[in-house]
Amino acid sequence: MKKLVVLTGAGMSAESGIKTFRDADGLWEGHDVMEVASPEGYRRNPELVLDFYNQRRRQLNEVSSNEGHKNLASLEKHYEVAIVTQNVDDLHERAGSSNVLHLHGQLRKVRSTYDPNLIYHWEKDLVLGDKCEKGSQLRPHIVWFGEDVPKIPKAVEIVEQADVLVIIGTSMQVYPAAGLIDFCKPNTPIYFIDPKPSIYEGSYRNLTIIEDTAVGGTSKLLKKLIG
Template identity: 50%
Template structure:
């Protein structure tokens, strides 16, 4: 049975209208990462951080999944095998597009986390600093986002999937952020076929056996068609 593990980054959501982390305009360009996406930033200025993620949450609520998201959902539904999507994105466009087996290694805009007791619950559209935790009542609510300097979620399970992969594909990732940038090396060690989808080669592009250059809404559906055709004829 074929197992395909797919890593997605900001590039797959860019065509839905969500700017990438390194976009020259938009939300990220208005703030330094150190001011809005680290534990130290939250300790220093929780209102700035919470307001930033409120704005990101509002923006994400206005966009829809694109052809690349829908193609990956079709791959999962129709492949005679297993498809695991590991995403660095904090939007839920994969789920909206129909994917079921999605792992959010960097958390989710739709989640809230208690910094005191680690309880998680659905985030309101607008969070406020000092919101109480519904479990322990501590005024310690924060966005359920993995910030720079924090450990991504479910790392043991992610590496297990990489070790079992027959195919590893990275879509719309920069290759600049670890540990995700090291996933291709893990998959290669396990003997997986590796391919990268991007507008240009990523920082770790030389580690992939195959590259598909172009918009994800074009390259990903074409690849899914190929995979499903080969899968049916095998």
């Protein structure tokens, strides 16, 4: 089977009702992103940050995977599919995708502030006083601005193996994730799905732009890839 690698961003989940701060002048659900998505914001007001992610985690119970997520899952019948996502929701998994790498963490996980390798599945609210087995406060398992993205080397390895690369719903402005496209093999077919594409077909060799949302764009992609 050919290897199909899909890079997804916030636009992938937008049609499920999950909002992105880039759609709202730097605000994420009414908050300055640096208040709720940076180590400095957490140090200043940990309760605000914990509550923010508690609300985002609860929101996951109110949304469902959209047809775009399901279309990608269906490609596993025809390709060896790997999804590398910047999204912290679990909608790819809920749609049936079996190989998903989360670059920026996951809402349904928390980790130790002492040992970042102590990661726990978490469904309920996280509050001050919730501690890891070593006695340190737990925090959201989210990569905040200014923090390293530890899974980038693995993502690079995945992209290097791609026979087909698909990019959906990302501004191509958040690094290091935006640089992953540069690691695919020469002449690899690349499909870029976005209603307002930030790149054009001359930007990369073998690039096809599908100017559409994730749902509409993946439907068109299926026709191109499997007929």
